[in-house]
Amino acid sequence: MKTKATLLIILLLNVLSCDEIDKLTEFDVRDNFESVFRISESANSEGQPVSITETVTVDISTNQEIADNLNLIQSIAIESITFKIENFSGNDNITLSNASIAFNNEIITLEDINLSSAEGSGTVYNIGTASNYNTIANILKNDPSVTAKISGTISEIPVSFDLRLKVDLKVVIDVI
Template sequence: MKKILVLNLVLFIFLTACKKDDDTPITINTTLSATEQFNLFPTSDTGTSSFTKSFDIDLSNADTQAYINQIESIDITAITYKLSDFSGDITGTISGSIMYNDMLLTTFEDLVVSEAAADGTVFEIITPETFSAIEESLNTSENATITIDFTAENPNDMMNFNITLGINVSIVTNTI
């Protein structure tokens, strides 16, 4: 009788120790980003030129791909933009805005492109009240489109540069 009791106890411990936890939350902190290239012709004859580009931010990247169907929540911790890979008119400036749908995220005025690119300046967008709408879009459709509109003034020469838009997110998922 004692052997059966010990055997049942060992079996019980073995079965409970091997039970898999189905809902183990995992938090992923990553940056979702998109880069667009701008090639601007001299504006000496026209004064300024206007540009509009859309940045398609996709939720799926190397960090999130394995968990894309188990996402429980998405929290944006920061939105940033950075100018890079500049060549051309070092006096050229841009002024404009960054929007999500009809919501203004930020504006910039008389930004000297060559200086911002050379310094590697990362500009942070500080409008957390707009983050929830972007989070909802990422959660439901796995992407969000953010638009940049600006006018450029580069009277002396062409300007070529990239703008990278980044969204830092904290994603909670469940493993199965």
């Protein structure tokens, strides 16, 4: 009986110490990755809506710690995806509607936005769901670079603005 108890204690200590060792071999890298969609439509649409499409690349390997450990990434967790409108030029009532941002094939729908009001207030829009975040994180775990594409309808042109996209995430790297 004492032998079994001793073996059980040794086994428990071994299991616990392996978990502790595993934690010692991991480290987290937190960063935010910003990309800017530059939208500029100069022709006068005479009050008619115009479709827009623009792409940017979100590349987590621009962080040197992540780049040095790409093959050791254990997990990626997206904590937030946000955007804000900057450098708006156009009529005050111009809106962006029927808009979405796609990360590869993962689509996040945006609410309609009055561009002048959004820039004037400095509003930061939180977008996406936990499901979107998990899918995009899995994409980034397999490839550190993802194409983000915005598409939508501008109520009229001429107009120009920047949409600053920010992806905040945590990468867990396990060196063993």
